[in-house]
Amino acid sequence: MTYIDRSEVPHVLVAIDPGASSIKVTFSLKGSTQCQTLTIEPYCTKIDETPVPRGFFDQNSVWVGVSGANYAVGNYAVSEYDCPLEIKPLKIETIVPKICAAISVIHRQLELPVRFELSLLSVLPPGEYGYKDEAISQLRLACRKILTPSGIVRPIVKTIEVYPEGFGVMMWHRNVGIARNRDIGVIMMGFRNTSVLFCRSGEITKPKSSDYGLYNALERIASASGGYPESELILPVWRYVMAGNAEAFGSVCRSTDREREIGILVQATDKAMGIYRRNLETWLRGAMQRTQVIVLCGGNADYIGENIVPFCKIMSSQIRY
Template identity: 25%
Template sequence: MADLIISFDPGASLSRVFFTLDSSKPELLLMEPYTALIPKQSLLSYEEDAIGVSSPENSAWIEYNQQCWGIGLICQRFFADLKLEQPKFELAIYKTLAVVGAIAQKKSLANGASIRLGILFPYGEYSDRKLFEISITGALLNFKWRGEKRSFKLVEFVCRPEGFGLLSRGRTTTHNLRSRKVAVVMIGFRNASILIMDKGAMTSGVTEDLGFHKLVSSVQRRVAGQKPLSLAAAISAAGSKINLKALLPLVRVEDALLQELEIQSIKSAISIAREEYWAVLSSYLHRYIPSDIDEIIFAGGTAHYFKSELNRLFPRPEKISCDALEYLVQQEFLSEKPKSDLSFRLTDNYGFFSYLCKNSQQVVNHA
């Protein structure tokens, strides 16, 4: 039995982690998605100058392979970007070390502890799982967390394509998975993936660079001075009808008349970008989702944003709701936070976490 079980979804808009120590109550850890290569002296100076006590996940930096990486919120001090062009598995190495370091600090986990790690990759990067396993196994044995040497043993590892957690726990239909042809459509910030399961077996999949960042970039080209994640959050909150109140955090000017003009300009940019993005996304989905599909599970924050359009795009197949799993996540982990799409974005990883806990010994042989 591993000392620590982690289920990690290294999303491009948010790093999402469920974990448990010694089969105790599961916990949720969230980290900003940024990574930045930072000079060690800059990080040491940051530690010396810090006022107050920040949570470990918000002051995360690691030293590995003679390089220092800031992870998450700390990166905003050092001109970080989302690095969407880099392979996900490469950045996931640094993010995983930071996740383990943060948990170890929060829970006083000693060096030498054993870890069972699960990670979700887009279908298009699923083939990188062996490279990641080799790299992270060695990295966990010898890295530094905020200047302190840490070492942990990876005793079990399993990687699954994004959407697997919903297949394993999210389906609410009475139909047996082994009698159905199912599509899991995962549309996140970075990309859009389609996973096809036929009678219980994964038969095909595809990933394209068609995540929400495409829509955000299109808006950025039309309006000035907007940061991608802040803009993404506002677009999402504004919804399909583009509620102007949700755009207020994006306003940069102080004059009331100019504020109105700026908001209208942003709204117009979002409206045009939505149409352009949906045209490309809907064409992609039609091209790769088989006509004989029995049911579709939509997942990811972008799918939540385009829920009505997606349902109209595929009227015939049964749309499987993950409402029960979403409600469970909201009640167990987010009850103190305002209702948002975060619970929806966490369902895939929570389903995967449940799978890891239930199948602790079997997963190793099928990773």
């Protein structure tokens, strides 16, 4: 899908989730029946210099200059600036450069002119939703001029909407999914927090949020096993939890006694994940309400979702991922 009609200013519709696991993007030209998706790695770091515009680029080699600062985003932030994966900082801290990076890639893929109309939708965790107005204000300011690898982009912002995470999942299931016209609860298990959102008789309740996320377990694992950086533990912990593959910890081993070190990491992970699961279920017992359908979602759902299904079955007759 490439913009071709140059007789009028193109209008692009964009939905972006600038998450800790990946930057997930859906976009389309207004009036088009075609919709595209895009995924950018979640890395983002502020850089001192302004890289030289080099013409062609994609989601693996993007940087942006916004509001007087420059940022490397995605794989480019790793390959050029050794940016670690950080899951603890608030999403509001990087929402602007991540969204502007996505806009720059969309601009390139659709071969848009320097100025084009933009309708943007994004999300914040319920615990950060109080920053909604600040995020919208910062995005409007940043979109006045975005420096990209192929030059300057100046989107004409028509609308910016920011919703709580889980809102889109809830509305899809309410309108066309399994919970059509039924009461529904959404449990969003993120890397930094877990939140719940309910819709009863068409009315959406105020979200409830906790600090229980994967980083809690990663901190415990790091502390109990020799102080590994949490960013280095994410992938091996995921592989171990999902597939029981203890050898996944070999990638972070530093001792000459590799088997002993892997054993320490496995023991620390089992203990930390057990504490995480118990704490999460305890919090959910106080936050959850009985409802007709429960949907489990979020970047951490694969890690932990199956462990809370028995509890969810007490609260609802239908559970979906």
